[in-house]
Amino acid sequence: MQPPVAPPIAERRPTSREIHGHTRTDDYEWLREKESPEVTAYLEAENAYTQDRTAHLADLRQAIFDGIKARTRETDLSVPTRNRGHWYYGRSFEGKEYGASCRIPVVDPDDWTPPRPAEDTAPDQPALPGEQVLLDLDALAEGHEFFSLGGSSVSPDGDLLTYSTDVVGDERYTIRVKDLTTGELLADEISGVLGGATWDRAGESFYYTTTDESWRADKIWRHRLGTAQSEDELVHHETDGRFWVGVGRTRSDRFLVIASGSKTTSEYRFLDADAPDTGWQIFAERCEGLEYSLDHAVIAGEDVFLVLHNHTGADFELATAPVAPTPAAEWRALITHDPAVRLEDVDAFAGHLVVHQRSNGLTQLRILELDGDGVGDDYLVEFDHEIYTVGSAGNPGFHQPVLRLGYTTMAVPSSVYDYDVRTRDLTLLRRAPVLGGYDPDDYEEHRLWATADDGERVPISIVARRGSREDVGGGTRPVPTLLYGYGAYETSIDPYFSIARLALLDRGAAFAIAHVRGGGELGRRWYDDGKLSRKQHTFSDFVACARHLVDTGWTTAETLVAEGGSAGGLLMGAVANQAPERFAGVVAAVPFVDALTTMLDATLPLTVTEYDEWGNPEADPAVYDYMASYAPYDNVAAVDYPPILAETSLNDTRVLYVEPAKWIARLRATAVGRQDFLLRTEMSAGHGGVSGRYKAWHDRAFTLAWILDRMGLAGVAP
Incomplete structure (x- = not known):
């Protein structure tokens, strides 16, 4: 029997900084030198150690991969x-x-x-x-270790195609133009782009977005076909470091719009294709705290702008305005503010409007039929499941009479429907196939409610194989459970189906989503109550969900594993510090665990635009103290942590690899007890991980095998 391999130990090289009367010492900041051979060697040593420590799971990883592949129609x-x-x-x-x-x-x-x-x-x-x-x-991907399509767009006449690609993982894309009549590429090549391109109505030029040094989308450019990138016209430059920009075209094709937005404030510019000589106009100038979006509709024969805004209430109102610069005081309500219903988006069509909204934690689609007199019937598209997710997608035509929508639950695979607004018929077009005799009725899914420390009720969505909780006496027994959380940016983690998740469910585990504050599941207040000086609610809500699952007999602390990524990785680091005894393992993917260091450096990607989410600890001593109280890296302590798997990517521009690298190093140097900490770094990937579906399946199989091992289910066959 070979002796266990010792983990890599990062050398301590203290650096200190004085801020707001505090001395902050960091032993591992040297790991930030991405180009250093020493840092590369350290990350590779961590990868080798992780592979060695998980070598016993190789057969399970392969079995999970084979299971995903066997159940997917390739x-x-x-x-x-x-x-x-x-x-x-x-x-x-x-x-x-x-x-x-x-x-x-x-x-x-x-x-x-x-x-x-x-x-x-x-x-x-x-x-x-x-x-x-x-x-x-x-x-297009041939010869590249990494490949990502940023976007593609067909010109209005259907003859040209723009597409953008990233072959590194840093989300800097290159746009090319393909002639669809000949199959040849045009000479046009635009590099350093964020995302894709937006055609003008004539199809003679397109618009694109670039970033500044801190990876903030700050410039909109116009490129005329047949010219060099150096000749492109700078259409808009956003100089406020809290704001980012984007460009698009209304579904009606009449208006181009440029959106400028921070976390709390919006401003739109529009260009009327019917009157291009008027130039770009600001619809409503930015006013701190006023958020709105802009679309074009025709109601009762009148061209109007649809304005979804929070001017009259936190959960938004839908209004109309003239197709001209119009202050908020002159917007006319179409759907008035309702604190029980969060309006999230609106799609305009010639014959109807579609409002994306959520109520009581569930997504909804609301139809407003248009007739010659204005808005006619107003109703919801109804579904029967206890928990589900619905949204419209793939609806580019302004005059189309049908609404394409997507629907899923935690047990029902992603489904595509057409809803005919004329007949109100809902037609299932396709349900994602799950090979091997899958039946959604073999699984049970529920909405549970945990009670947070302050009495707030926190929703949990959970799914398990039917019968997995039954014991031999006919009662129920706890089952191992994976609890997922995010809780930031008003992003809602709504119920969804996953073939890969069946590797857990069919081995007797449950999967749950903790809909913690900081997300948007219960409206704007849910978000506001989990950000800035209330961020601790995100962490305590997650712990409350874990406690509820144990107290109600769904699982045990010895078989409960937590998982989250990015801002959800911050959540993982915080709960590992605050309640390590609650979890049998923690998976932190591309985790934002060194939040205080990042937010103290305005030159890093995204920092300034994130001030409205986390605060500015460099400028405000109170923000510094509050972030220092929860930032995972700063609060690593001499306690017995559960096993932790941290996963990152070398080319991630959103959450730099150095954050989990430093975190794991400090955990190894500080924690007591088990000291079971693993760091896995993809050396040719970005924030979204590896590219390619087979690579992604192998990647997920690695993580799921580790989770099953922590649950005690590594030897259980599906």
Whole structure:
């Protein structure tokens, strides 16, 4: 029997900084030198140690990967979406990582029923008659360890395609233009772009976004086809470091819009394609705390702007305004503010409006039918499940009479429906196939409610295989559970289905989502009560959810594993410090665990734009003290932590790899007891991890095997 391999030990090299009367000493800041061979060697040593410590899980990892692969239809096709004169769809192929995007011409302009391909279409054959391959993503990815498509957009006449790619993982994309009539690439090449491109209505130029040195989207450019990038026109430059920018086109095609936004304030500019000589105009000038969005609609024959805003209440109101600069006082309410209903978005069509909203923690789609007199019937698209997620998607046509929507639960795979507003018929077009005889009725899913320390009720969504909790006497028994959390940016982690998750459920575990404050599940107050000086609620809510699952018999502390990523990784680090006894293991993916160091450095990516989320500890001593009270790296203590798996990527520009690297180093130097800490760094990836579906499956299999091991289920067959 070989002796255990010793973990890498990072050398202590103290650096100190005086701020607000405090001396802050950091032993591991030297790990920030990304280009240093010494740092690379250290990260590789950590990877080797992690592989050694998890070598006994190799067969389980392979079994999980094989299970994901066996249950996924590898050669598949998405439901076609109609846009102008074509049906657009994606294809995937067995043995290939990325797939292809394709289209076919629309045959009958009055028929909105998407064409269906033959189930047995061979990969080397067209899935539908007249198929044109727009992008072969596997060909674009060839020769690259990492590949990501940032976006693609077809010109209004359908003849040109812009697409952007990143082959490093740092989210700096390069735009190319493809002539769809010849298949050739144009000479145009735009580098250093964030995301994709937006065409103007004439199809003669497109708009794109670039970032400043701190990775803040700050500039909008216009590129005219056939010219060099150096000749591009700077359309807008956002100089306020708290704001970022984006550009888009209304579904009606009449307006181009530039959005400037911070975490708390919005400002929109618009360009009228019917009157381009008027130039870009500000719709409503920024006013601290006023958030709004802008879209174009035609109601009762009148062109109006739809304004979704918080001027009259925190959970937003839908209003109309003239297609001209208009102050908030002159916006006319269409849906008045209701504190029980959070309005999140609105989509405008020629015959109806679709409002995305949430109430009591659930997403909803609300239809407002338009007639000659204005708004007619106003109603919800109804669904039966106790917990679910619904949203509209793939609806590019302003005049389309049907609404394409997506629906899922924690047991029901992602489903695509068409809702015909004329007939109010809801038609299931496709449910993502799960091979191997999957039946949603074999699983139970529930909404639970935990009680937080201050008495607030915190929702939990949970799913388990039916019968997994039954004991031999007919009662119930606790089951190992994975508890996931995020809790920031008003981002809601709504119920969703996952084939990979079946590796847990079919081995007898449950999966739960803690809908903690800082997210948006229960409206704007839910977000406000978990940010800035109330951030501790996010952490205590998660601990309360863990406590509730144990106290109600769903699980035990010895078999409860916690998981979160990015801002959810901050959550993981905080609860590991504050309640280590509650968890059998903690998975922290690309974790924001060195939050105080990051927020003290305004030159780092995203720091300034994040002040409205976390505060500015450099300028405000009270913010410094509060962040110092919860920041995971600063609060590592001499306690017995649960086993921790930290996962990061070397090229991540959102949460730098150095944060988890320093965190694990400090845990090893400080903690007592088990000292079971692993760091795994992807050396050719970014914030989203590895690229390619097979790589992603292997990546998830690694994490799930570690989780099952912590639960005591590593030897259980599905």
